[in-house]
Amino acid sequence: MYSRAYSRLVTIPPLLWVTLFLLIPYLFLFCFSFWQVHAQVIVHSWTLSNYGQLFHNPIYLQVLLRSIRIAASVTLLALCLGVPLAYYVSFRSGTAKNLLYQLVIIPLWVSYLVRAYAWKTILGSNGVLNTLLQYTHLAQHAIGFLLYSPFAVVLTLTHIYTPFAFLPIYASLEHIPRNLIEASQDLGASRSRTFWKVIFPLALPGIVAGATFAFVLSLGDFLAPLLLGGPSGIMISNIVVSLFGAAYDWPLGAAVAVVMLIFVMALIASTERLERKLSFT
Amino acid sequence: MFRSRWLSIHAAVVFAFLYLPIGVLAVYSFNGESVGGFPPRGWTLNWYRLLAGDSALWASVVNSLIVAIAAVAISIAIGLPAALALDRVRFPGKAFFRRIVLLPLILPGVITGISLLTLFVTVGMKLSLVTIALGHGTALISVAATEILAGLQKFDRAQEEASLDLGAGQWRTFWRVTLPNLRLSIIAAVLLIFTLSMDEIAVSFFLIGRDNTLPLEIWSRLRRGITPEINAISTVIFCFSLITIVLWYRIRQARTSETTPAASVQ
């Protein structure tokens, strides 16, 4: 139905742009990971030593594991918060449904920096939470670990990424034909049985997608750890940032980035396959 | 009924979790004392006044606006044909193309940022607002493509066929039939891209030259120490975001009701 000219016009410009500004940069990144830095200058000698450093220096593995732990905690919390909320908005909220949906989405649009900074003011030793606790005599003195700790990072990232996780979960719940719920009740099932036997299995692909979003985005986050993590809350993206900044070792930074890239893509590929398997319609 | 009560309590808790921090910021932007202690003392518009006179901040706002507009232009200019191509044309490497276009959405911004940095450094391009605009535009193509693709899939292909059947050429059909139907999707995409660009940090971090964008300006001040002025600007940003998102949502709703025929009640 579409002429040659039409087809060419819609495919060639995007292909060119994407090649120039996405594909080639990723390739450059890949190349950089094999080069080295000598005396503040990047030398184009090909070597695997950067990757060697990553695997031999325990600090990289440590940070990676911590990042995975943090990302996993965030994902778990985001699901605990997001799944019941999505179910409530989709099935039980009646006329308030549209309003509630908007209320969940609004934080997504509010600046990340604003939200992370808000937690900083709340969690600090002179922050709102601590002074409130002391004012009401619930605590004797300021609780230290609230800020500049993995706890603060997990809390902030959960706050940021729960709406992200909510979206695909809500979408898959909305796709469930309502007559299935009626059929389940017609056949004698309680609300609880209807949820676990009908709604939950059909919502699983969306839940997996939401979990993937939350995990991958948390894993690669560098702002929250930088603002609130302190030395014990450093995550893997912070290492990349510092290698490209003050530590000036671009090739090593590129190597870390490549490892992250491969890890993330492998994860996405397997969760996509899982989603396909879990999809029944 | 028991389940409903717990569910609504849970929902209330989640909403409190999502909104309280912002609420706290708003309250403290009027705080008389400069430290965020509880309870807030005094009541002042001082910080907003300081904000109004902060020329460095406003300069960064202007920079952000310029970048955001450029990013919108790039994303739509590339994202619209990309969506059309993905929806209608079979070409070699299509699956790969789809993946790589959507990659910046899910990939940590850091990676997109540093790979673009390596590109610019290798070709010897100086870092400036231009490089940031290129970075945003590229990263947000995925947003444009996704929104427009959703609009294309809701769109009844038979309208285009009818247009061709009646004798209109491909171009007239595109301008008079396809594009008007995509109007709402494009507007929604523009709003979303604009907002995301105004707030973007990860990619901008690496591509910045001499001129700061708003988030990076705020960021650099944060590193130097907290001032309640930041509470004030955060509250202002929140209000703008609120307006934008409500607009975007209304547009989305309009799009849905445009394409679904009225259902009959039985």
Added chain:
Amino acid sequence: MTGLLSLRGISKRFSNTPVLRDVALQIAEGEFLTILGESGSGKTTLLRIISGFERPDTGEVWMGTQRIDTLAPNRRDVNTVFQHYALFPHLSVFENVAYGLRAHRVPENEIKSRVEAALAQVNMTAFTSRRPTALSGGQQQRVALARALVNRPRVLLLDEPLSALDANLRRQMQSELKTLQRDVGITFIFVTHDQEEAMTLSDRIALLRSGELEQVSTPRDLYNHPQTEYAATFVGQTNLLRDGSQLLSLRPEHIRITTRDTVAGANVVRLKGTLRRQTFNGPTDLLEIECENGLKLTVRAPNQPARPSEIWLEWTRDAAVPIKPSCTHERTAG
């Protein structure tokens, strides 16, 4: 009549539009009752009130000696076959049918035998482990039936179950449904807008118009003795005649084609007319005839290609049934 199911004074509004107005109906045990009506007549709403997915604004629903309109849908001894089957896509045919039994915690071995019996009843035993998406419309229909019947409800509700099937399959399923109902012996309440379907299947038809019951009778009675103009024109075709102030309904097949020279009997009306249109209808022809006095009649006559344009008609006076004229009702929602 002592009924199994009793609907008393049922009214319902949807955002200020009345959908059902004071509907009262008694349904007997073991009968096949069809609720017949156009779209917007309220028939599906009435069904949903019986199954529990809508609550009436006024009125009550009783099953035997128990009032059920205050019960949740999962507590009524009523099962529904939904319009688009509503089979669970993630469960096999077996698990779909077993669903209600599991919800009632029926022991496992009993589940197996009852499910297999139910599937055998609808000729679907070969498909036990298939998924609904792998089945055709007619097959899904049967599974939906089995899923409902396996629970041995006292009443089975069917919400336009055959509307999505093509004509031949529809006829086949109609006869299967009728046989099934006879075999199982429980009350079937069937909702449709198709009057032929209603007449084929039902023991009784409840004709619903704009939320009110127009007439409730056996199919034969409804056809031969419609009480109102609406009933006469909705079910089958008819000619509307005036005799003074009385409105009459005369079915096309009761008008005979005769010759000019035939002498009319005492109770017979004779008219001469011109043939305006002849439509081939399979076993019969449908003739549109304009009479001398201006009256336009539709006549059903044997299949005969060539007819003269001058036609003589006659019918027995009693064949024209007196009916009440229908005032124009506003249509309810939809």
